[in-house]
Amino acid sequence: MAEIPKAYEPQEVEKHWNQYWLNNSCFRANPDSAKPAYSIVIPPPNVTGILHLGHVLNNTLQDVLARIAGMKGFETLWLPGTDHAGIATQVVVEKTLRAEGLTKHDLGREKFIERVWEWKEKHGGIIIEQLKKLGCSCDWARERFTMDAEYSRSVTETFIDLYNKGLIYRGKRMVNWCPVSMTALSDEEVSMKTLADTMYYFKVEIAENPGTFLTIATTRPETIPGDSGIAVNPKDKRYAEFIGKHAIRPLPHKLPPEEKLIPIVPAEHVEFEFGTGVLKVTPAHDKTDFEIGKQHGLDFIEVINANATMNRRAGKDLENLDRDQARVCAWDLLEKLGAAVKKEPYEHNVGFSERADVPVEPRLSEQWFLKYPSQDKARQAVVNGDIRFYPDRWAKVFNHWMENIQDWCISRQLWWGHRIPIWYRDDEIRCQAESPGDGWTQDPDVLDTWFSSWLWPFATMDEQTQRKFYPTSVLVTAPEILFFWVARMIMAGFEYTGEKPFSHVYLTGIVRDKLGRKMSKSLGNSPDPLDLIDKYGADALRFGVMRSAPLGQDVLFDEQHVELGRNFCNKLWNVCRFRQLQGETVKSQINPDLLTSDDKWILARLDAAIAELNTALNEYRFTESTHILYRFFWSEYCDWYVEAAKSALYNDDQDRKHNTLAVIDFILSTTLRLFHPFLPFITEELWQDMGYNKSCDKDRGDESIVTAPWPEWISAEFKTRFGIDRTNHDFAAQKYELVTQARNLRRETNIPSNKKIRFVFKPRAHWPQEESASFKLLLNAEPLEINPEFNPPKGTPTTLSPLGELYMPLEGVIDVEAEKARLTKEIEKIKTEISKVEQRLANPAFMEKAPAHVREENLKRKTDWQSKLDHAQSVMNHLCE
RNA sequence: GCGCGCUUAGCUCAGUGGUAGAGCAUUACCUUCACACGGUAGGGGUCGCAGGUUCAAGUCCUGCAGCGCGCACCA
Structure with a gap:
C-alpha cells in the first residue's frame, strides 16, 4: 500500500477508472438476468451538441440513480444515444457548405444527405465522449441514434400505422413558418x-x-x-x-x-x-x-x-x-x-x-398533421398516479396542455430526417415504406425530429431488452421539453406498447448563471464543463452541481460550487490518507467491549445518516442527500470522531487502537459506498487504495465499488450488540457540547487554541475512566484533572453541562473585570431564554392543551437554563465578594 | 387575461405546527505530526406585508404586494 499524495489529483484517477469500468463492462445490462430490472433512457442530446451545464445536471442525476440501483442489486440499464436534430444539424452542415461556396441545392438531396452523414460520423460522437468523462455509467454498447436503420424503420412504421388509423392527414392550413429555416x-x-x-x-x-x-x-x-x-x-x-x-x-x-x-x-x-x-x-x-x-x-x-x-x-x-x-x-x-x-x-x-x-x-401551406393517439390513457395515467411527476406540480402543467391539445404539424421542409412515407402518382396517394413502383414520387418532406424521439423509450430496445427493461423506471429531463417530448412519449408508449413508458418523471431546474440569467452563448456566461472538469475534476463538478440543485428550483451556477466540490473531495482524500498512515487495514471485527462513547456515537450518526439519505433519495431529493452526506462526513466524522479517535490511535493500548481502526474502517468503507453514486471516481480510487476491495466481506464490499452493496440501515441486532443507543449517543453529544463551551472560554479569555492548559472537570455522576483520553485531547488540556471535590479559586472561568462543571484555572492574574463582563453577558443571554420558556409554561391553555412531550420538553428546558443561571450567578457572586 | 411557483442571515438556499438552520461571505484566533482545498470560536434573521385559525405559525387559511415561469392573446 503506497502512501497517497497530500492533495487529491483527479485527472489521472478519473481517466484510469473510466478505462477500468469500460474494460470490465461494468455497465453492461443483461436482459437474461434474474435480478429485478431498473432502467433509464437518456434524453438523447442533439447530435450537433456539446456538453453544457444542463447536461451535467441532468446526466449526473441519472448516473446517481443508475449507480444506486446497481449497488442495490438491480439489473440496471442506462441506455445512451443521440437524436438527429433535423433543423440544427442541417443548419450546421449547410454552414460548412457555404464555406466551400456551395448550397445544398448545388449538391442535390442525396449528396447533401451523404454530407450530413459524413459530418455525423466525424463530429456526432463528441457529446457521448464528454458524457463518459463526466463518469456516466451508461451501457455504451447500446448507444442508439434516431437515424439508425432499425430506429428509422420504427418511425416509418409508426407513421404508416397512424395514417391507416386515420389520425394523420394532409391539409392546407395556416402554419408557423420559419423564414430562415424555411420550414x-x-x-x-x-x-x-x-x-x-x-x-x-x-x-x-x-x-x-x-x-x-x-x-x-x-x-x-x-x-x-x-x-x-x-x-x-x-x-x-x-x-x-x-x-x-x-x-x-x-x-x-x-x-x-x-x-x-x-x-x-x-x-x-x-x-x-x-x-x-x-x-x-x-x-x-x-x-x-x-x-x-x-x-x-x-x-x-x-x-x-x-x-x-x-x-x-x-x-x-x-x-x-x-x-x-x-x-x-x-x-x-x-x-x-x-x-x-x-x-x-x-x-x-x-x-x-x-x-x-x-x-x-404565419403562412398558408400544405402540411401533414397528427391527431394525437391514446390521449385518454396518457391523461388517466397521470391522474391516477401510474406516472408520477417530481415535483408533482408538473402534473398540472401536463394536464393543462393535454386538455387544450392541438393537432401536431409533423412535416418539415428539410432534407435531413425521416422522409414521409407517402407516394404520389397523378391523383393517387399511397402510404408505405417502399416505392410502389415506376411513376411514383415520394413526398419531399421529412418528419419533425420529435416524431422520432417520442418513440425513444421502446424503439431503442429490441424485443428481448423490452421484455426485461420496459417500461423504464424513471425519466430525468428538463421541463422545457415537457410538451415536446415527455407528453408525446406517454401517448406513444400507450399506443404502441400498451404501457406507460416510465413510472416517474423527474424534472430538473434550469441552470442559470449566478445572476439568474439563462446560460447563453451570446452572453458568454456559459462555462464549458470540460474546462471545469480539467480544473477541478468530474467528481467536484458533479458534487457542486448536485449540491446546488434543489428539487423544483432553477440552479444558479457559480464556480464556487465546484470549488466546494473539489474541497470536499480533498477532505475525503485526506481523511483516508490519515487512516492509511495508521497502518494496514486489518480485517478485524469490532469488539463491543472496547467501544467508547465516541465510537458508539459515530456509529449512531452513521445509522441516522443512512436512514435520512435513503428517505431523501426515495423522493428524489438529491440536494438534501448531498447535504446529509456532507454533514455526516465533515461535521460529524471528521470534526468530532476522527479528532476523538486520535486519543486511542496515539495510545499504547494496542487492543483499543485496533478496535478504533476497525471502527474507522467500518465507517469509511460504508461512507465510500454512500458517496460512490455522487463521486464515482474518487470513491473507486480510495476503495481500491484502502484495500476495501479485498478486506470487506461480500455483504459489505466487492472487487469494484460499482458492484459493492448499497448500505442499508444498521440492523437492530447490531445496535444492541454494540450498545448504540440514546444514552451512549447523548453522553458523547454532551461531551462535545462541553468541549465547544470550553473552547469558547479559551477564546473569551484570549488563550490560543494551540496552547495546552490545565482543565479541571467536576463530574456530576460517575465518570468512566476510558472517557478521559478523548476528552483531554479535544480540550487540548494538559493536564486534565477529574476531581469531584474541586474547589475553584475565585474567578476561575467555568462552564456547566449536564455532565458536570468544567473549570479552566488560569495561572497568574485573572482579569476580574473581563470575567465579570463575560458573565454578565452570559447571564443576560440565559435570562432571555428563561423568560421565553416561562412565558409559555405560565400559559394555562398551553399546559392544558399541548401534548405531554412538548410540555415535558419545555419544563426540562427551563430546568436546564435555570441551573446554568444558578451556576453563572454563583460564580459571579464569588467574583464580587 | 388564466394557471403555477417563489419571497427566511450580506449571497444562494434548506426548513409539512413545538428552542430559526446549512454552505459561501464576514470577524477573531491557530501555519498543532490527514487536510490552509485546513482547524477553532463568534457575529449576523421583527422568516415580503396585513388579517385569521391554534395553547403554539417561517410552517395552515384569506387578502395584498413584488419577482419568476407556463399557456392564451387584440389587429
Whole structure:
C-alpha cells in the first residue's frame, strides 16, 4: 500500500477508472438476468451538441440513480444515444457548405444527405465522449441514434400505422413558418417575445360613401396588399352601417379601381376598444384573419414569399423587399398617398421561431398533421398516479396542455430526417415504406425530429431488452421539453406498447448563471464543463452541481460550487490518507467491549445518516442527500470522531487502537459506498487504495465499488450488540457540547487554541475512566484533572453541562473585570431564554392543551437554563465578594 | 387575461405546527505530526406585508404586494 499524495489529483484517477469500468463492462445490462430490472433512457442530446451545464445536471442525476440501483442489486440499464436534430444539424452542415461556396441545392438531396452523414460520423460522437468523462455509467454498447436503420424503420412504421388509423392527414392550413429555416414548425417550437414595436394608423375610403373614411390600426402595414376585407363588430354602432359596403384598399395603389375594392364584413371578435375598432383582414398571412376569410369567402392573397420577402402581388414598390424593409416602405407610400394618419410606439407579443430566433411568419401551406393517439390513457395515467411527476406540480402543467391539445404539424421542409412515407402518382396517394413502383414520387418532406424521439423509450430496445427493461423506471429531463417530448412519449408508449413508458418523471431546474440569467452563448456566461472538469475534476463538478440543485428550483451556477466540490473531495482524500498512515487495514471485527462513547456515537450518526439519505433519495431529493452526506462526513466524522479517535490511535493500548481502526474502517468503507453514486471516481480510487476491495466481506464490499452493496440501515441486532443507543449517543453529544463551551472560554479569555492548559472537570455522576483520553485531547488540556471535590479559586472561568462543571484555572492574574463582563453577558443571554420558556409554561391553555412531550420538553428546558443561571450567578457572586 | 411557483442571515438556499438552520461571505484566533482545498470560536434573521385559525405559525387559511415561469392573446 503506497502512501497517497497530500492533495487529491483527479485527472489521472478519473481517466484510469473510466478505462477500468469500460474494460470490465461494468455497465453492461443483461436482459437474461434474474435480478429485478431498473432502467433509464437518456434524453438523447442533439447530435450537433456539446456538453453544457444542463447536461451535467441532468446526466449526473441519472448516473446517481443508475449507480444506486446497481449497488442495490438491480439489473440496471442506462441506455445512451443521440437524436438527429433535423433543423440544427442541417443548419450546421449547410454552414460548412457555404464555406466551400456551395448550397445544398448545388449538391442535390442525396449528396447533401451523404454530407450530413459524413459530418455525423466525424463530429456526432463528441457529446457521448464528454458524457463518459463526466463518469456516466451508461451501457455504451447500446448507444442508439434516431437515424439508425432499425430506429428509422420504427418511425416509418409508426407513421404508416397512424395514417391507416386515420389520425394523420394532409391539409392546407395556416402554419408557423420559419423564414430562415424555411420550414413549418409545430406550435411548441414557437415562443412569444414582447417587442417594442410601432402601431400604424391609416385610413381607407368607403367606396359607396365617397368622402367617408375608416381609420385602421395595424402593426403590419406591409401586408395591406394582402388584405381582402375589413372587419368590424356588428354590435359597434359606429361602424355597423358600413357592413356590406366596400373599402378602397390603398396598396398597391396602381391597380384598376375595381381590384382595390374589399368588402366590409362583421366579426364578433373585433373589439370596440382595441385600436380603432376596425380590423384589416389578411387571410393568407394571419391565423385569425384566415378564419374570418374562410367564413366570409374572402380572397386569400399571398404577398409574402417563403423567405419573408414580398412578392409581385405586393406591388412594384414592395416587391423583393424583406418584410421589415417593406414595412417602412409601405408606411412611406401611405404617407405619400395621404392615407397615413399617425404612428405610435406599441408593445406587443410576437411569435418567434425558437431555432432561428426570428418572427414566425404565419403562412398558408400544405402540411401533414397528427391527431394525437391514446390521449385518454396518457391523461388517466397521470391522474391516477401510474406516472408520477417530481415535483408533482408538473402534473398540472401536463394536464393543462393535454386538455387544450392541438393537432401536431409533423412535416418539415428539410432534407435531413425521416422522409414521409407517402407516394404520389397523378391523383393517387399511397402510404408505405417502399416505392410502389415506376411513376411514383415520394413526398419531399421529412418528419419533425420529435416524431422520432417520442418513440425513444421502446424503439431503442429490441424485443428481448423490452421484455426485461420496459417500461423504464424513471425519466430525468428538463421541463422545457415537457410538451415536446415527455407528453408525446406517454401517448406513444400507450399506443404502441400498451404501457406507460416510465413510472416517474423527474424534472430538473434550469441552470442559470449566478445572476439568474439563462446560460447563453451570446452572453458568454456559459462555462464549458470540460474546462471545469480539467480544473477541478468530474467528481467536484458533479458534487457542486448536485449540491446546488434543489428539487423544483432553477440552479444558479457559480464556480464556487465546484470549488466546494473539489474541497470536499480533498477532505475525503485526506481523511483516508490519515487512516492509511495508521497502518494496514486489518480485517478485524469490532469488539463491543472496547467501544467508547465516541465510537458508539459515530456509529449512531452513521445509522441516522443512512436512514435520512435513503428517505431523501426515495423522493428524489438529491440536494438534501448531498447535504446529509456532507454533514455526516465533515461535521460529524471528521470534526468530532476522527479528532476523538486520535486519543486511542496515539495510545499504547494496542487492543483499543485496533478496535478504533476497525471502527474507522467500518465507517469509511460504508461512507465510500454512500458517496460512490455522487463521486464515482474518487470513491473507486480510495476503495481500491484502502484495500476495501479485498478486506470487506461480500455483504459489505466487492472487487469494484460499482458492484459493492448499497448500505442499508444498521440492523437492530447490531445496535444492541454494540450498545448504540440514546444514552451512549447523548453522553458523547454532551461531551462535545462541553468541549465547544470550553473552547469558547479559551477564546473569551484570549488563550490560543494551540496552547495546552490545565482543565479541571467536576463530574456530576460517575465518570468512566476510558472517557478521559478523548476528552483531554479535544480540550487540548494538559493536564486534565477529574476531581469531584474541586474547589475553584475565585474567578476561575467555568462552564456547566449536564455532565458536570468544567473549570479552566488560569495561572497568574485573572482579569476580574473581563470575567465579570463575560458573565454578565452570559447571564443576560440565559435570562432571555428563561423568560421565553416561562412565558409559555405560565400559559394555562398551553399546559392544558399541548401534548405531554412538548410540555415535558419545555419544563426540562427551563430546568436546564435555570441551573446554568444558578451556576453563572454563583460564580459571579464569588467574583464580587 | 388564466394557471403555477417563489419571497427566511450580506449571497444562494434548506426548513409539512413545538428552542430559526446549512454552505459561501464576514470577524477573531491557530501555519498543532490527514487536510490552509485546513482547524477553532463568534457575529449576523421583527422568516415580503396585513388579517385569521391554534395553547403554539417561517410552517395552515384569506387578502395584498413584488419577482419568476407556463399557456392564451387584440389587429
